[in-house]
Amino acid sequence: MAQSFKTLLSEDKATTRTLLHEAIPITGTIVSGTYDDENIKYFSHGMYEAVYDYPYLSSSANHIFDITCGYASGSDFQDSSNEQDTKKINIYNQMAQVLVGYDVDGAIQQFDVDGNLGGGAKMTSCYFLNFARLLVKDEIKKNSFRFDFYANNDKTDAFDPDARDGKVTIGDYDAQTEYLTNSPAGEYGLLYTSSADPLSDGESVVGHVYYQAGIVVLTSSVILGGIPTTETDGTPLVHASDTGSAQDGFESLTINENANAIRYAYDNIDFNNTIELNSTIYFCRANNTEYNYSSNPTYLSDSEIIVKGNNPTANPVSYITTVGLYSPDNELLAVAKLSEPLKKTPSNELTLRVRLDY
Amino acid sequence: MAFLDNSGDIILDAVLTDAGRKRLARGDGTFKVTKFAFGDDEIDYGSYNTSHASGSAYYDLEILQTPILEAFTNNRSSLKSRLISLTNNNLLFLPALVLNENDLNEDTQRTEDGAGNPLSSGSFLVSVNANTNTDLGEIALIGAKGYIVGNQILKKGVSRYIRVDQGLNTTKLSAGKPLSTELTERQYMIQIDNRLGTINDFKNQGSPAFIDDDQIATYYITMGVGNYVSVLPPGELDGGTDPMNGPAGDYQVIPGPRGTSLQFGIGASDNLKSSTYLFETIGETGISAPGPSATFSTINTTVKVTGVTTGYTLDIPITFVRTST
Numbered sequence: 001m002a003q004s005f006k007t008l009l010s011e012d013k014a015t016t017r018t019l020l021h022e023a024i025p026i027t028g029t030i031v032s033g034t035y036d037d038e039n040i041k042y043f044s045h046g047m048y049e050a051v052y053d054y055p056y057l058s059s060s061a062n063h064i065f066d067i068t069c070g071y072a073s074g075s076d077f078q079d080s081s082n083e084q085d086t087k088k089i090n091i092y093n094q095m096a097q098v099l100v101g102y103d104v105d106g107a108i109q110q111f112d113v114d115g116n117l118g119g120g121a122k123m124t125s126c127y128f129l130n131f132a133r134l135l136v137k138d139e140i141k142k143n144s145f146r147f148d149f150y151a152n153n154d155k156t157d158a159f160d161p162d163a164r165d166g167k168v169t170i171g172d173y174d175a176q177t178e179y180l181t182n183s184p185a186g187e188y189g190l191l192y193t194s195s196a197d198p199l200s201d202g203e204s205v206v207g208h209v210y211y212q213a214g215i216v217v218l219t220s221s222v223i224l225g226g227i228p229t230t231e232t233d234g235t236p237l238v239h240a241s242d243t244g245s246a247q248d249g250f251e252s253l254t255i256n257e258n259a260n261a262i263r264y265a266y267d268n269i270d271f272n273n274t275i276e277l278n279s280t281i282y283f284c285r286a287n288n289t290e291y292n293y294s295s296n297p298t299y300l301s302d303s304e305i306i307v308k309g310n311n312p313t314a315n316p317v318s319y320i321t322t323v324g325l326y327s328p329d330n331e332l333l334a335v336a337k338l339s340e341p342l343k344k345t346p347s348n349e350l351t352l353r354v355r356l357d358y
Numbered sequence: 359m360a361f362l363d364n365s366g367d368i369i370l371d372a373v374l375t376d377a378g379r380k381r382l383a384r385g386d387g388t389f390k391v392t393k394f395a396f397g398d399d400e401i402d403y404g405s406y407n408t409s410h411a412s413g414s415a416y417y418d419l420e421i422l423q424t425p426i427l428e429a430f431t432n433n434r435s436s437l438k439s440r441l442i443s444l445t446n447n448n449l450l451f452l453p454a455l456v457l458n459e460n461d462l463n464e465d466t467q468r469t470e471d472g473a474g475n476p477l478s479s480g481s482f483l484v485s486v487n488a489n490t491n492t493d494l495g496e497i498a499l500i501g502a503k504g505y506i507v508g509n510q511i512l513k514k515g516v517s518r519y520i521r522v523d524q525g526l527n528t529t530k531l532s533a534g535k536p537l538s539t540e541l542t543e544r545q546y547m548i549q550i551d552n553r554l555g556t557i558n559d560f561k562n563q564g565s566p567a568f569i570d571d572d573q574i575a576t577y578y579i580t581m582g583v584g585n586y587v588s589v590l591p592p593g594e595l596d597g598g599t600d601p602m603n604g605p606a607g608d609y610q611v612i613p614g615p616r617g618t619s620l621q622f623g624i625g626a627s628d629n630l631k632s633s634t635y636l637f638e639t640i641g642e643t644g645i646s647a648p649g650p651s652a653t654f655s656t657i658n659t660t661v662k663v664t665g666v667t668t669g670y671t672l673d674i675p676i677t678f679v680r681t682s683t
Contacts, residue, residue: 309408333378
């Protein structure tokens with residue numbers, strides 16, 4: 001009986017899991033500069049601002065990350081007279097709920113500097129960088145996150161890129177073996193400078209990177225000097241801190257103005273994302289006796305097989321360009337195309353490996 | 359779709375079809391790959407040159423250089439022609455599907471193209487309602503060849519129908535013997551746009567096995583189930599009639615060994631019977647035919663017949679017609 005379909009047996013199928021990584025560089029010129037802030041989207045609620053890789057009104061713009069900030073209720077910076085006090089508390093609590101979770105009494109836990117929730121210093125006022133799924137994909141690769149920024153800026157001048165100073169690089173160094181798992185949002189690593197030794201001093205940590213959530217939490221003390229920033233209409237602002245920290249900004253600036261301060265301190269972010277590919281591989285085997293004829297209308301001339309050249313004893317020949325995967329009721333579910341025709345004759349056998357990724 | 363880069367290693371570009379994605383999204387377990395087939399859609403075997411001066415190594419030089427397109431995601435656009443497995447490597451002929459229009463009663467013929475009537479365009483004309491039958495009667499198309507009553511299921515001969523014969527379409531072999539069992543089709547697949555029409559065996563309307571995301575209904579027709587498939591009798595052609603079956607019997611079109619014959623009627627969908635919407639969106643309206651005051655709307659489509667065993671396909675042109683009255 002002639003056949004054009006061949007049943008896939010259990011040994012003709014295999015499943016695999018592969019982790020792919022892409023390098024994601026986000027340069028400072030995108031975050032502030034190139035597009036004259038037309039790629040920064042503000043919202044009327046003022047809870048966060050969104051950064052796009054192109055002016056966001058364009059259909060080709062991609063959302064890349066959000067910036068926001070907040071502090072814990074009752075923390076040093078918190079005061080009911082502060083600008084957007086309630087919203088800053090809301091943001092902190094929201095992020096802490098998701099990333100740190102609750103204690104045994106159901107209270108929201110605060111971000112712990114060294115990740116040991118049992119005690120030690122807490123990060124009670126934080127900046128948050130929430131990366132889009134487009135960049136993070138399934139997760140950020142451990143020990144790949146690096147953030148370059150200017151920590152010690154001139155606090156007396158109006159905003160001027162040239163006034164930025166004190167460039168530092170923080171990263172999740174050694175996180176491939178030193179990451180933490182006590183977050184309800186998955187695994188996270190500690191952010192610190194390469195020269196720091198947080199495992200011994202327990203104090204030099206300046207933030208966390210949550211790998212699966214794609215969120216970076218930075219303590220407000222990463223900003224050591226003044227906070228040159230702008231209002232949402234671009235008006236320059238300089239907020240000098242009496243304490244030499246970001247306290248002044250957290251108290252008197254809006255969330256968006258604090259986010260702008262981070263954008264102007266920002267120099268570069270690099271990380272590798274991770275894509276988990278689950279694949280099914282179908283081994284489509286053509287034995288020597290199979291698939292040597294074709295139903296292609298050009299295969300016949302008045303029912304006579306052209307490639308035989310009127311010689312019945314000549315071997316039939318066919319050419320494979322396409323593999324179709326079918327359901328039991330013969331509906332075409334997937335198609336694979338070869339980059340060039342493969343010759344099939346009774347003297348050869350072929351196994352084509354078709355991989356479907358999910 | 360672009361061509362695949364064929365300058366280096368052979369690569370395989372695999373995608374889910376739209377139908378595959380739809381089944382995956384349904385989450386009901388219907389996305390299940392159980393079989394595969396190979397296709398050769400881009401290959402023109404006419405380029406196979408068995409008399410190449412440089413020898414047999416050059417016979418398929420042009421074929422092997424054929425650039426291959428990237429995979430289409432439309433499930434109807436790929437695997438148009440499949441490779442087939444046959445145990446006998448010494449075959450010189452393969453069967454084809456041929457539209458049989460040799461019936462002397464003109465029951466199975468298409469309308470004549472260029473007959474001076476815009477509705478007569480070389481396709482089968484399917485009326486969608488009784489008014490259309492009446493108006494077509496005014497211009498003597500009712501009862502004329504190629505005209506199928508689509509608003510009800512009628513017996514063969516009362517309405518026209520479609521007949522596809524399978525066999526070796528060659529005069530080099532005698533029709534005195536039947537086609538070998540290995541090459542004889544016992545199951546056919548018929549695909550028709552489900553928005554437009556259905557198929558029937560002159561008694562009952564068929565049930566599609568599935569309707570894909572493009573609203574293409576697939577019917578499986580098996581010999582012995584319904585009145586669709588019959589074995590063709592052997593016998594030499596004689597002026598278009600089959601002497602083995604008598605003058606009013608089966609008029610044959612296959613000059614060589616014959617396999618089976620598929621015969622079916624076309625019905626109009628309820629959409630076409632009750633609404634002009636599809637005629638206005640995907641058809642042509644305001645067509646004046648000589649004679650009647652009515653104008654007509656038409657939708658041109660094709661019905662695809664595939665032999666499940668050999669994979670051979672045949673596209674049959676169909677025109678659904680509706681009167682304005």
